[in-house]
Amino acid sequence: MARDLAHLSDEAVVALVARSDETALAELYDRFGRVAYGLALRMLRDPSLAEDAVQEGFLAVWRNAARFVPERAKASTWILTLVHRRAVDLVRREERRRADSLELAPEPATGPADESAWLRLERERVQNALKQLPDPQREALELAYYGGFTQSELAERLGQPLGTIKSRMFTGLVRLREILGEAEEVAWSH
């Protein structure tokens, strides 16, 4: 029988998944399946491969929920990390990175019509944060995260020393976190 889990935090729902509760897994899918699919599709550019990545990612959530440590990560981060990892495996295996040239044009801010307001706001928020990064940092983050390139491949592709790539990724992530955190503080102070 379906239960209403809407009032539970993401972390509480993961705890239910750890007890093999499939309605809780369905709830997590309803919350993050769409973002996960969008991410996988952006990386793999193939709907059926993207579905595979999402399915494998959510099955990893199902199997590993008991190992989730709420003190160490938000549940949403953890779930999307598992999906991202599958998508990276697939993108590397399929060699899709080399077949497609990866365009780095920013995504348009207007999304699909049926998308929730929350997702649209979240996308605008992260896109705006990305725009505030210096180009080399943003490029390193985008090629690594969406392109599935390893740091060594990036160094070669961009003609930069490995140390430079490492420091762009590190500084880029730290800065992104600061910008997103500032935005959050502003939102909460209202």
Add this chain to the structure above:
Amino acid sequence: MESLSLHDLTAAYALDALEPDEAREYEEHLATCASCQEDLARLSGAAGALAFAVESPAPPPDLRQRILDAAVGERENVVPLRTRWTLAAKVAVAAAACLAVGFGVWAATLSRSLDRERSAREQADQALAIISDPTATRTALSGGTGSLIVTQGGAAALIVARLDRAPSGKTYEAWVIENGKPQRAGTFAGGGEISVLRLERPVPKGAQVAVTIERKPGADVPSGRMVLRAKPV
């Protein structure tokens, strides 16, 4: 020096931008480095936010049900974790699922045998990650009951049931054999209901894994009798 260079892999790890062997090395380091754990927690939050920056078209409607069906199908093969299980017990359950034989008293046996070893907890943790990786391939062992599990990144674990304890002064030693060249991949004592060994080196495509009996503390080249073998396809 070594740990310094591992520290600055944190950002790349958070972005999944390491080669498989680098990622494995980093994970081993991470298990014992509190400052990397802290950095990683901060950086992966930012990396995870990148997922929200892309457009999210609706996934096909049947994907939800397919995932739920697959999850429920898996549960029927594995005992649900009713209480907070010890790591060793989880390894035992996962290993039992791999071996497709019954389990029960194994958890206690394995827990005791794991406690004896110094780095047992990390070993077990890493073995569990490999065993429970849904995309890993499993190959039956010849020469005994058990499986070789290899992740897509090449990380591997051996699970062997009911292997006699190695004779006094001797040890079981695992080898990864690539192009006919064996390289050492860890030792274990055997005995008990189940032995789990997380291999110390990756198993590349086309390589085989073998287990021989060697004089303690293990040899650089195999000279003893081969007792187990697995060739992943």
